Amino acid sequence: MDCPTCATPMHLLLTVDSSEWDGGSGSWTPVEDRGLPPHLYATPTGVIVGRSGELNIFACPTDPAHPHRWAIQ
Template sequence: MELLLSIDSSEWDGGSGSWMPVEERDPAVGRGGASTGVAVGRWGKLNVFACPTDPGHPHLTSSQ
């Protein structure tokens, strides 16, 4: 199975800052990066996997 799609409730975690937008590096401006407008479960992440050899196989999902 290969990762087909990843949907996250936030754009960055607020702690690492590894790819945080420049405009939001000031803690007073950006607090958690939840600007996607999507809430997966309890603000988690949804991954969808597909079989690369046979598109007839069902997709698998993983929620974190």
């Protein structure tokens, strides 16, 4: 994703995900939550982005005053 002001490739600043872990690989499951069903325990904040996706926010590395951009996946 490029900066709309200066066309510099932007850096990922922040990702907000709908869940902490998905139960697929289990590699990111907290130790205390292993063995629990993901749909009940992987979303402690209750934040849902889009249709259970993630929000990525990008910033311009050249000038932080340039507008941020975002994408939902």
